[in-house]
Amino acid sequence: MQKPALPKGTRDFAPEVMARRNFILDHIRDTFEKFGFQALETPAVERLDVLTGKYGEEGDQLIFKILDSGDYLAGLSPSDFQDYKKLSPKIAEKALRYDLTVPFARFVTMHRSGLAFPFKRYQIQPVWRGDRPQKGRYREFYQCDADVVGTDSLLCEAEIILMINEVLDKLGLRNFTLKINNRKILSGLAEFVGHPDQVGPMCVAIDKLDKIGPEKVLEELAERGFGESACEKIRPLLALDGTYESKMAFLDEIFTHSETGRQGQAEIRQMLALGQAYTQARDFIQDYHLDFDLTLARGLTYYTGAIFEVKALGVSIGSISGGGRYDNLTGAFGMPGVSGVGFSFGVDRLYDVMEELQLFPAETALSTQVLFSNFGEAEQAFSLPLVRQFRQAGINTEIYPEAAKLKKQMQYAHQKNIPFVVLVGETELAQEKLMLKDMRTGAQLLLSAQEAQARVRAAEMG
């Protein structure tokens, strides 16, 4: 006999877990739809050539490839076996999707003539990465993306701020920071320190400020070829710990000669002004948990404008959402010049954070409200129409499918956390009434079907 086991980095979602995951997903879906986003699903399997080359060399290594069916060795020559990187596209035509963004770009390109632009879609599906699993890190995990393509209006950025706040508020997660920045500001900084071509390496180093501290960041910059004068120019930036206004004032000073940097500032200002106009908030930045963070870089190279990242405070896991604007999403598929902005919730991490903070309401686990017990043939025949009647009244109802010992049936109800049990035995049958037992208090009442339904509904309300 073989011992069953899961592949590394994958998980089962048991019913209790699913109830909680759905609690999160329902709120995310509701919010996305409320803002006019439409659902999209794409296949788990994509053609390998659609995925490769989009995530950098390291990313390509992490793509799960699917071995061709049949005799995949046919037509190969010994030289093909010299380099495994060159072999894989010859024996694997397909692969599991690595994220939702690239399949989305493929979709937009393929359907461009039929779509209404600006096109707003959301997509909630699993993705796969051949990564080494760790805490908060899986090989199969869900992403919840929402993107708008075909407009560069900053209204989209403002709405992303609103959506993130709405979802987290509904989930009861109040202690978080929504970090914002703009890639153009980072480009401006790179210009300012005299390394306009080194935005990428600069960001990778700056991004680690939280983790390793300012001195180590400067060391890393030096290693990456930034000279002493450049480092000295960055130093005051790493020490900045002021308000939005003071950071902006600092940038006003250093960006006198950087058109790009000033553009980034203008975008941030306009995004905030639109959010303010939307919400009429007394203090938009504070009320919507915003933090203008000049060190926020988000490693991804394809962001060109706004960037976002959400950190849950007071927990070990941290980052639960992120996104930004990109200018050339579909370029790789021959459709240049399409600007888009999007973001993503990490459901699995959101789940872990909510569990750590005990934010799940108790009733998410609840499903069946009433269990009809089963005493035997005559009682069952009497019960079946009533079960149907309960269901038609909108009450989640089930009947125990066989006349097992009552103890066993009660245990079943208890284990499934069913709040009410209906007992129909000889005496109830004779009176055409139901014994309704409240499993929490243990109290039971002899009632008509109508009265029993009313009681169940009343309990549901309060």
Add this chain to the structure above:
RNA sequence: GCGGUUGUAGCUCAGUAGGUUAGAGCACCAGAUUGUGGUUCUGGGGGUCGCCGGUUCGAGCCCGGUCAUCCGCCCCA
């Protein structure tokens, strides 16, 4: 890809210096209670001590290898 941790019952773990028949709690099953769960009491089932080899009269324990696991680093959600 690199560094470390831990593998004993379904789960969490104990296991003395290398010594008889490997334990506990929880979970599970049955009974106390043939119309009542959650509490209580009584009884019961359940183990190739990750795997392979070595040392030894004797290995859960020591040694070598191997596989798995979790945690860091890199990178990411």
